[in-house]
Amino acid sequence: MRVLSVLLGSAMVLGVAGIASADDTRIHMIQCGDNTGGGVAIRDRLIAEWEAENAGYEVDIEYVPWGQCQEKSTTLASAGNPPALSYMGSRTLKQLAQNDLIVPIDMTDADKATYAPPVLGTVTANGQVWGAPTAFSTKALFWNKDLFAAAGLDPETPPKTWDEMYEFAKAIKDNTDADGFGLAAASFDNTMHQFLNYVYTNGGAVIDDAGEIVFNSENNVQALEFYGRMAEVSQPGPVAYDRAKLRPLFVESKIGMFISGPWERNLVNDVNWGVAPIPVGPMGQPGTLLITDSLAVFKNSGVEEQAVSLVKWLTGPDNQLEFEIAAGLTPLRDLPGVQALRDEDPTWTAFLDAIPTGGPEPFVTDYVGLQDTINEAVQGVVLGEMDAAEAVEMAAEQLEEFK
Amino acid sequence: MVTARKIDYFPYLLLVPATIVTLVIVAWPLVETVRLSFTNSTMSPIEEYIGFANYEKMFSRRFPEVIARTFIWMALSVSFKILVGIIGAVLLNAAVPGRTLFRILVMPPWIVPIAIGVFIWGWMYNGQFGMISGLMQRAELIDGPLEFLAFRNTAFMATIVTDVWIGTPLVTIYLLAAMQGISQDLHEAAWVDGASRLYRFRRITLPLIMPAVATMSLLSAIWTFNSFDIIWILTEGGPRNATTTMIIDTYKTAISRFKYGEGSARAVMIVLFLSVFAGFYFLMISRFARREVIE
Numbered sequence: 001m002r003v004l005s006v007l008l009g010s011a012m013v014l015g016v017a018g019i020a021s022a023d024d025t026r027i028h029m030i031q032c033g034d035n036t037g038g039g040v041a042i043r044d045r046l047i048a049e050w051e052a053e054n055a056g057y058e059v060d061i062e063y064v065p066w067g068q069c070q071e072k073s074t075t076l077a078s079a080g081n082p083p084a085l086s087y088m089g090s091r092t093l094k095q096l097a098q099n100d101l102i103v104p105i106d107m108t109d110a111d112k113a114t115y116a117p118p119v120l121g122t123v124t125a126n127g128q129v130w131g132a133p134t135a136f137s138t139k140a141l142f143w144n145k146d147l148f149a150a151a152g153l154d155p156e157t158p159p160k161t162w163d164e165m166y167e168f169a170k171a172i173k174d175n176t177d178a179d180g181f182g183l184a185a186a187s188f189d190n191t192m193h194q195f196l197n198y199v200y201t202n203g204g205a206v207i208d209d210a211g212e213i214v215f216n217s218e219n220n221v222q223a224l225e226f227y228g229r230m231a232e233v234s235q236p237g238p239v240a241y242d243r244a245k246l247r248p249l250f251v252e253s254k255i256g257m258f259i260s261g262p263w264e265r266n267l268v269n270d271v272n273w274g275v276a277p278i279p280v281g282p283m284g285q286p287g288t289l290l291i292t293d294s295l296a297v298f299k300n301s302g303v304e305e306q307a308v309s310l311v312k313w314l315t316g317p318d319n320q321l322e323f324e325i326a327a328g329l330t331p332l333r334d335l336p337g338v339q340a341l342r343d344e345d346p347t348w349t350a351f352l353d354a355i356p357t358g359g360p361e362p363f364v365t366d367y368v369g370l371q372d373t374i375n376e377a378v379q380g381v382v383l384g385e386m387d388a389a390e391a392v393e394m395a396a397e398q399l400e401e402f403k
Numbered sequence: 404m405v406t407a408r409k410i411d412y413f414p415y416l417l418l419v420p421a422t423i424v425t426l427v428i429v430a431w432p433l434v435e436t437v438r439l440s441f442t443n444s445t446m447s448p449i450e451e452y453i454g455f456a457n458y459e460k461m462f463s464r465r466f467p468e469v470i471a472r473t474f475i476w477m478a479l480s481v482s483f484k485i486l487v488g489i490i491g492a493v494l495l496n497a498a499v500p501g502r503t504l505f506r507i508l509v510m511p512p513w514i515v516p517i518a519i520g521v522f523i524w525g526w527m528y529n530g531q532f533g534m535i536s537g538l539m540q541r542a543e544l545i546d547g548p549l550e551f552l553a554f555r556n557t558a559f560m561a562t563i564v565t566d567v568w569i570g571t572p573l574v575t576i577y578l579l580a581a582m583q584g585i586s587q588d589l590h591e592a593a594w595v596d597g598a599s600r601l602y603r604f605r606r607i608t609l610p611l612i613m614p615a616v617a618t619m620s621l622l623s624a625i626w627t628f629n630s631f632d633i634i635w636i637l638t639e640g641g642p643r644n645a646t647t648t649m650i651i652d653t654y655k656t657a658i659s660r661f662k663y664g665e666g667s668a669r670a671v672m673i674v675l676f677l678s679v680f681a682g683f684y685f686l687m688i689s690r691f692a693r694r695e696v697i698e
Contacts, residue, residue, distance in 0.1 A: 074661060078446045095661075099447035187641025237530050237550025239642040254531060368659045379643045383554070 039327030131294030202281030488574030
């Protein structure tokens with residue numbers, strides 16, 4: 001009898017709880033990755049605060065592995081069953097907007113002014129902002145000081161220009177057992193990312209503000225030519241390497257230098273390393289590729305207004321900075337708290353200084369098409385099957401389809 | 404007096420669940436794929452009928468090259484699997500000590516989850532840390548690290564070798580079973596007549612396992628034609644599309660680039676090719692069955 005009473009009581013409690021939560025309107029949020037990591041507790045607390053301010057709405061976070069999360073959100077939206085909001089690579093936003101799947105995020109001029117213009121460029125198309133940046137990365141050059149010394153170079157002086165970078169890499173290759181540089185050219189998205197670092201440090205671009213393809217330029221021909229030239233002083237077979245595969249080579253002192261993001265600072269401590277801005281090409285200035293991921297709000301979820309409100313709350317200046325520091329991400333905005341970060345860890349400087357002159361991931365209507373086209377041009381030159389001018393011209397023609 | 408024969412509906416009733424399942428999970432997606440191939444469907448919920456435009460676009464680009472590459476990849480891979488499978492089956496059929504252990508040891512490539520096996524091969528193909536390049540350097544066959552996945556020809560062959568490694572155990576076991584079905588009397592009679600081991604293999608074993616070889620070749624061709632994970636994990640179709648087969652091209656178009664219409668047109672082409680293989684397979688099965696009845 002007592003057991004029956006407990007069961008009945010439990011059922012009533014669960015029933016009441018069910019009725020209570022059934023009254024709340026669900027806001028379905030798809031988040032890439034899992035519920036571990038430094039920023040998760042901050043985000044959960046911010047969401048709880050938003051829910052307290054917006055009675056009647058409950059945020060239901062669905063964690064989906066990185067490899068599938070964006071495809072899942074897009075497929076759900078295409079099938080007419082969209083999430084309210086989702087974590088998306090900003091590069092996909094123009095394609096989603098063109099297909100009428102997401103709503104713009106209305107930002108005031110004051111809101112926009114909190115971002116460096118190139119950062120805002122990663123989410124802006126046709127004059128509208130299509131997502132709120134929530135994760136950010138820039139790139140810099142890591143060098144192995146011991147290999148520099150062994151090659152007769154000054155271990156405290158990294159290269160500042162492309163020519164210096166080639167000469168230093170050659171010195172390492174000629175005078176040590178290591179290769180001079182780690183070059184990525186695999187059929188993978190970060191091959192294009194690596195190449196764009198050279199494009200942006202040589203004054204080049206892929207697409208201009210008016211949405212026209214401007215890939216076929218002398219700047220880009222030089223960038224591709226130099227990328228191919230670096231293969232001479234890099235590890236054998238760059239086409240087998242994406243950026244992540246370069247780290248083991250650097251940690252094992254098999255390469256003297258490589259270009260990557262701030263996360264490497266915690267992963268390459270087995271060697272005596274330094275980090276500096278990416279060397280500059282003959283036609284350019286210091287720069288880097290700026291990559292942001294955003295929170296995008298999908299159309300037809302029925303809670304678009306609340307989803308936009310939630311996105312703005314999560315990515316507001318103070319909340320976003322707290323999240324970035326906890327998660328170890330590059331700060332999106334140059335707030336007073338960022339200076340403290342620089343003071344505490346000077347290796348941030350190389351990643352932060354290049355932001356104002358950095359360039360965004362190209363904003364096109366077929367991102368994978370763009371990636372395949374540029375990767376094929378890079379591989380053609382690295383494998384010695386095409387010259388740079390021919391590869392750039394061919395790629396530029398194909399890119400017209402994706403603008 | 405002639406009475407109307409009563410129709411027994413019960414057998415048809417038993418077929419209903421299977422028919423419904425088949426219609427839902429096979430027929431409907433197939434019909435939907437064919438329908439989509441005539442539309443401009445992308446990630447947008449709105450789509451329009453565009454006739455054969457997707458097919459025209461597909462063949463105006465480098466799709467014929469992809470088809471040719473797929474057939475070469477499949478032909479090489481299946482040939483190696485059958486060749487190695489026959490050799491393996493002959494060895495495992497021989498009366499040697501520890502035969503059972505060898506028969507068990509041949510299975511791991513087939514039992515290990517494909518993704519794990521392919522990742523291991525990916526590291527073995529690595530020039531800096533990989534075993535193959537290391538052994539070749541020690542044997543002084545090459546004078547420095549060789550990245551097998553970095554060049555068109557070596558990447559193409561590397562994907563075939565991995566596919567052969569994964570696919571051969573099943574072929575071996577299937578052919579071994581066929582060999583064990585051959586009467587020992589035939590071999591003994593030939594041996595008494597002075598036939599050599601090679602002669603007995605050529606005139607007795609091979610002809611009698613030929614139906615199994617043909618069946619396995621066709622089945623293997625169908626599986627190999629649709630082999631996706633090996634190529635995707637090792638090269639994602641690169642370098643410079645050197646390992647892009649029809650299934651990789653279809654995935655990139657339909658799933659990675661959200662061009663459902665164009666991707667469906669490619670999928671329809673795959674269905675057509677596989678239907679031809681399947682047609683041959685069923686034709687062969689029925690011929691073998693008929694021959695067995697006559698004999």
